[in-house]
Amino acid sequence: MNENRPVSSDAGVEDLKSRGETAIAKGIRSLFTENADRFAAFSVRHDDLLLDFSKTALSRDDLAALLAFAGTAQVEARRDAMFAGARINATEGRSVLHVALRGRPEDGYTADGETVGDEVESVLAAMSRFANGIRNGAIRGATGETITDIVNIGIGGSDLGPVMATIALSPYHDGPRAHFVSNIDGAHMADTLARVDPATTLFVVASKTFTTIETMTNAQTARRFVAAALGEDAVGAHFCAVSTALDKVDAFGIGADRTFGFWDWVGGRYSVWSAIGLPLMIAIGPDRFREFLAGARDMDRHFAQAPIEQNLPMLLGLVGWWHRVAQGHPTRAVIPYDQRLARLPAYLQQLDMESNGKHVGLDGRRVAVTGPVVWGEPGTNGQHAFFQLLHQGTDLIPVEFIVGANAHESDPEMRIHQDLLLANCLAQSEALMKGRTLEEARQQLLDAGRSADEAERIAPHREFSGDRPSLTLLYRLLDPFAFGRLVALYEHRVFVEAQLFGINAFDQWGVELGKELATGLLPVVQGKESAATRDSSTAGLVAAIADMRT
Numbered sequence: 001m002n003e004n005r006p007v008s009s010d011a012g013v014e015d016l017k018s019r020g021e022t023a024i025a026k027g028i029r030s031l032f033t034e035n036a037d038r039f040a041a042f043s044v045r046h047d048d049l050l051l052d053f054s055k056t057a058l059s060r061d062d063l064a065a066l067l068a069f070a071g072t073a074q075v076e077a078r079r080d081a082m083f084a085g086a087r088i089n090a091t092e093g094r095s096v097l098h099v100a101l102r103g104r105p106e107d108g109y110t111a112d113g114e115t116v117g118d119e120v121e122s123v124l125a126a127m128s129r130f131a132n133g134i135r136n137g138a139i140r141g142a143t144g145e146t147i148t149d150i151v152n153i154g155i156g157g158s159d160l161g162p163v164m165a166t167i168a169l170s171p172y173h174d175g176p177r178a179h180f181v182s183n184i185d186g187a188h189m190a191d192t193l194a195r196v197d198p199a200t201t202l203f204v205v206a207s208k209t210f211t212t213i214e215t216m217t218n219a220q221t222a223r224r225f226v227a228a229a230l231g232e233d234a235v236g237a238h239f240c241a242v243s244t245a246l247d248k249v250d251a252f253g254i255g256a257d258r259t260f261g262f263w264d265w266v267g268g269r270y271s272v273w274s275a276i277g278l279p280l281m282i283a284i285g286p287d288r289f290r291e292f293l294a295g296a297r298d299m300d301r302h303f304a305q306a307p308i309e310q311n312l313p314m315l316l317g318l319v320g321w322w323h324r325v326a327q328g329h330p331t332r333a334v335i336p337y338d339q340r341l342a343r344l345p346a347y348l349q350q351l352d353m354e355s356n357g358k359h360v361g362l363d364g365r366r367v368a369v370t371g372p373v374v375w376g377e378p379g380t381n382g383q384h385a386f387f388q389l390l391h392q393g394t395d396l397i398p399v400e401f402i403v404g405a406n407a408h409e410s411d412p413e414m415r416i417h418q419d420l421l422l423a424n425c426l427a428q429s430e431a432l433m434k435g436r437t438l439e440e441a442r443q444q445l446l447d448a449g450r451s452a453d454e455a456e457r458i459a460p461h462r463e464f465s466g467d468r469p470s471l472t473l474l475y476r477l478l479d480p481f482a483f484g485r486l487v488a489l490y491e492h493r494v495f496v497e498a499q500l501f502g503i504n505a506f507d508q509w510g511v512e513l514g515k516e517l518a519t520g521l522l523p524v525v526q527g528k529e530s531a532a533t534r535d536s537s538t539a540g541l542v543a544a545i546a547d548m549r550t
């Protein structure tokens, strides 16, 4: 495998950029006119998960060029290296093996030549025993009461995955209530503590490093909350921990029997499948959690084995790269038409932007363009907020619609909700693609009885350019298997795009500077050190804070 493979400045990229520009000029509607069955050629189905990317400006030739570019960028070879446990996280010298967390023994995953399946299974078994104990009341609080609430204390990858998944799988939630505290803002912890009883609450301190300032500060506050209500001796019965830093957990005072480990070959934003998923497991039970893992494994196998032109993560990654690099769109909207995926956009922001927001390639060279800004909110709410700009704004923003054919709420009275949800989702992608011509807008106004003058004046405001790209992911029902498969699809998509950008998706040096400066600014904010050496903005703000605090 060639580490110095082509990056964004190479000839293949330039050809694709020129194709991207031509495609924007040609539009999407005309492609549907030319090929009445475009859907058949530009959609791929893996069991009951369908990707429709026909409403993009890709021609057959463009797609062929993209697939060839994936070959040049050695995406399949890099994928195979990841699955084989190679240290593809080159800047940190680590393997990248989150796929092993959902593997089966026969998958034979290894890191540094050692099989990892047994360790993974042993932690899963320990988590399951603990989760079952909490759920069935065998493990209780210090006063002997059963646990009714769990509070996960973590941030970034130690929060976003579990919180997203717990909401997504709420129809399967039959364990204690789950709460999540991430922000250093004391309001987050205070509001949560106000809702729970210390005698019936379990705190899960989740931190890969067990040094993250937000998590450690929040954990100490929770510890004081328990100790104040129940006494210092009660603390142990109300805490457990998830970390790779077992010595630091021990120093915090959480017992080994309540500590669930994972490994440095699991990146924080890829860790929901590990013990970081403990709150989800307690909420839905170990069996459902295993179904979630099985869904992800299904996608892993598909990614590893399906031919590239039928491979969902490959295609999703290639289309994403096409929009970002070949067509130059700086953002992409992810719009789940599924209220229970409300936190998916936030989760994807970390997964995608912390992975692919990099300016230096694996070969040490500057990279011209990497990941887009990822953002979104559930539909239909977004329709009544920012869709105006998606349809008529001056930027083209590719949209990713995500929707289930079925809802859990399937009784006849609720059926209308799902029908309307689906109709709206389809309508939005159709409207983005088709638009409405000036002539159509004018005629509509005349048909509605407006005068010719009025129709002339108002029609431009009611014109929609159309030719705005979107893709749609459709699944049968958001059950644990389908949800695991969807999340793994996005993980692998981010991987594919990283290979096309030529960057390492698995480090995150870009978060360090702010952390270092915050450490230095704490004594300044506290008035223990002068702000005189800071820039005038920072110094001015420090002075204003001091003024407003008196």
Ligand code: F6P
Pocket (backbone or CB within 6 Å): 155, 156, 157, 158, 206, 207, 208, 209, 210, 211, 212, 215, 268, 269, 354, 508, 511
């Ligand atoms: O600040 C970024 C980050 O390192 C993420 O990558 C990570 O998910 C998060 O902080 C939390 O880290 P930890 O699990 O070590 O507390």
